[in-house]
Amino acid sequence: MLCGQCAAEPLTLTRALVGAAAQIGDVEVFLGANFSRTFSRTSPPNLRFASYGALGTSMDLSRAGRLEVSQMHYSALHAAFAEGALKADVVFLQLREGPRGLSLGLANDYSALAARHARVVIAEVNAGVPVTTGADLPADIRIAAFVEAAMPPLDVPPAALGHVSEQIGRRLAELVPDGATIQIGVGAIPDAVLAALTSHRDLGLHSGVMTDRVLDLIEAGAMTDARKTRNPGAAVTNTLIGTRRLYDYADGNPHLMVMPASETHDHCVLRSIDRFFSINSGIEVDLAGRVNAERAGGQQVGGLGGIADFTRGARASKGGASIIALPATADGGRISRIVARVEAATIGPGDVDFVVTEFGVADLRLASVRERAGRLTAIAHPDFRDGLERAACGGGPG
Structure with missing residues (x-):
């Protein structure tokens, strides 16, 4: 079975599934990016979990050896469910009744595509979900049963900002x-x-997610979407992940569109957007400019997701750029996140224009292999630069 991801998780249904697991036998649950604690390493053993990444709270399932991850880019995942190459027997959706019928509300993702091919679709109707532009439930999806939500949609507040993240933010904003x-x-x-x-x-948004921090930009007058070359005047996203404030803003708002991945993640769409800047993070970046967003210490702690879709779209955009931002160290400064060679190459050296840490910006455009290594070493934490320099010269990481 498959359930909605992010804030579109139908919490009444998913919690009922966990509660009734002992009575229903073995079930494989396909998860997306999770932000609730509905499913965890202590979930009943007859529930097996699969996903396109160990994303959000699903990372705990991965660390417990309970998550099977498929290596699929988000755009390819969308296409596989659309074509029926990937199928679910049962799909749980979260919906809202609107003036034009049922709305997918907080996510217009692969869940609706999977519902087209599912044997059974059960919908949780939640009055707290916004009716969003672009996210009408497709007319050909047949709902077998409706359940009234027992709780509001998931609330995901903004992250607390620290000194390092603020330094990175200021450097990247330039x-x-x-x-x-x-x-x-x-x-x-x-x-x-x-x-x-x-x-x-006059910033614009074309993204996989929209959060409360994006709303801050809109309210500050920094984001108007006025100069977008596609969908001008409207922010475009695949999912909404935030608080009641964001959901109220989205409700019935024609200037915010929740669109399928065929619009938000498609390469031809992305390359058609002038000045498209993809801003992503990673676990580590190596001296060639490869980015690992999947594995750490031999464990799956991320996934392919949409990072390759967006970085390649940004590099193909007129006036656009692909940016990777990450702290220079992990584990309290004991591990460098600029490394000689990544554990897994989620995106290649040709997919990144800039790498940003709290120590600076590495411009990788038109850089040779030697220049890349030097520029990336320069933005590593000073404690690790000597070892990286030796690695770049062929002497090992030191």
Whole structure:
């Protein structure tokens, strides 16, 4: 079975599934990016879990060896469910009754595509979900049963900002011009970047997610979507992940569109957007410019997701750029996140224009292999630079 992801998780249904697991036998549950604690390493053993990444709270399932991850880009995942190559027997959706019928509300993702091919679709109707532009439930989806939500949709507040993330945000904001259309994720680094963009003008959004921090930019007058070359005047996202404030803003708002991945993640769409800036993070970056967003210490702690879709779209965009931002160290400063060679190459060296840490910006455009290594070493934590220099010269990491 498959359930909605992010804030579109139908909590009444998913919690009922966990509660009744002992009575229903073995079930494989396909999860997306999770932000609730509904499913965990202590979930009943007859529930097996699969996903396109160990994303959000699903990371705990991965660390417990209970998550099977498929190596699929988000755009390919969308296509596989649309074509029926991937199928679910049962789909749980979260919906809202609107003036034109049922709305998908907080996510217009692969769940609706899976519902087209499912044997049974059960819908949780939640009055707290916004009716969003672009997210009408497709007319050909047949709902077998409706359940009234027993709780409001998931609330995901912005991340707390620390000194390092704020430094990174300020450095990255200098790379983004007025009038740019941005793609951004969820977490401390994306939130710090958005907080640093409040003095910009006429920014636009075309992204996989929209959060409360994006709404801050809209309310500050920094994001108007006025100069977008596609869907001008409207922010475009695949999912909404935030609080009641964001959901109220989205309700019936024609200037915010919740669109399928065929619009938000498609390469031809992305390359058609002038000044498209993709802003993503990673676990580590190596001296060639490869980015690992999947594995750490031999464990799956991320996934392919949409990072390759967005970075390649941004590099193909007129005036656009692909940016990777991450702290220089992990584990209290004991591990460098600029490394000689990544554990897994989620995106290649040709997919990144800039890498940003709290120590600076590495411009990888037109850089040779030697220049890349030097520029990336320069933005590593000083404690690790000597070892990286030796590695770049062929002497090992030191």
